[in-house]
Amino acid sequence: MAGRKKGRHRPRRPARGRRPVKARRVRSRWLWWTGTACLVAATGALIFVVASGPEDLPVESGKGPEEGSEIAAGQTLYSEHCASCHGADLAGQPNWKRRLADGRYPAPPHDETGHTWHHGDEYLFAVTKRGGQATAPPGFLSGMPGFDETLSDAEIWSILDFIKSRWPPEIVNQQRRASSR
Numbered sequence: 001m002a003g004r005k006k007g008r009h010r011p012r013r014p015a016r017g018r019r020p021v022k023a024r025r026v027r028s029r030w031l032w033w034t035g036t037a038c039l040v041a042a043t044g045a046l047i048f049v050v051a052s053g054p055e056d057l058p059v060e061s062g063k064g065p066e067e068g069s070e071i072a073a074g075q076t077l078y079s080e081h082c083a084s085c086h087g088a089d090l091a092g093q094p095n096w097k098r099r100l101a102d103g104r105y106p107a108p109p110h111d112e113t114g115h116t117w118h119h120g121d122e123y124l125f126a127v128t129k130r131g132g133q134a135t136a137p138p139g140f141l142s143g144m145p146g147f148d149e150t151l152s153d154a155e156i157w158s159i160l161d162f163i164k165s166r167w168p169p170e171i172v173n174q175q176r177r178a179s180s181r
């Protein structure tokens with residue numbers, strides 16, 4: 001046996017189509033079970049999607065259920081980490097355009113009345129991850145904390161998706177153009 005190459009003397013498999021009847025039957029039974037399992041899984045997924053009701057979520061219509069659930073996760077994270085400054089309704093802090101005594105600005109709204117949508121995705125992500133100071137021009141004092149330590153990249157994107165889900169379609173389109181610039 002030593003040194004004998006594997007498979008060299010293996011008997012040839014019967015040519016296709018001439019397979020023993022038993023093997024063919026096993027194969028078709030296997031196919032039947034796989035097909036049934038897929039059908040059961042698909043029905044289950046459909047029931048789940050219908051029962052969990054993506055219409056409960058604050059998403060604009062036309063979004064798939066998967067995207068909807070990410071937006072719901074983003075909303076939860078937003079209320080935990082962002083709402084204290086940017087407002088639960090995304091309206092920002094009062095007089096957000098007026099500089100405070102400490103040289104910083106209040107938190108701006110994230111809805112269509114603010115300027116979040118003026119910026120492309122890359123910038124919004126960077127500001128959230130690294131904070132306002134890291135992305136600001138020299139000499140500018142920013143009150144926006146970075147969330148690098150607290151949130152994963154995927155969590156940051158889901159929060160941004162939630163914010164976007166609150167914008168009217170024309171604002172969504174304008175921000176998309178800003179992102180592709």
Ligand code: HEC
Nearest residue numbers: 081082085105106107108115116124127128132142143144
């Ligand atoms: C402690 C208050 C505070 C918290 C909490 C906070 N922010 Fe901010 N955020 C600010 C302030 C203040 C600014 C304005 C930054 C500036 O003047 O540089 C800002 C600016 C931003 C901007 C830039 C907007 C623009 O138009 O330039 C984004 C994006 C942003 N925040 C996202 C978030 C997200 C997402 C969260 C939650 C994960 C969050 N912020 C949590 C205070 C906060």
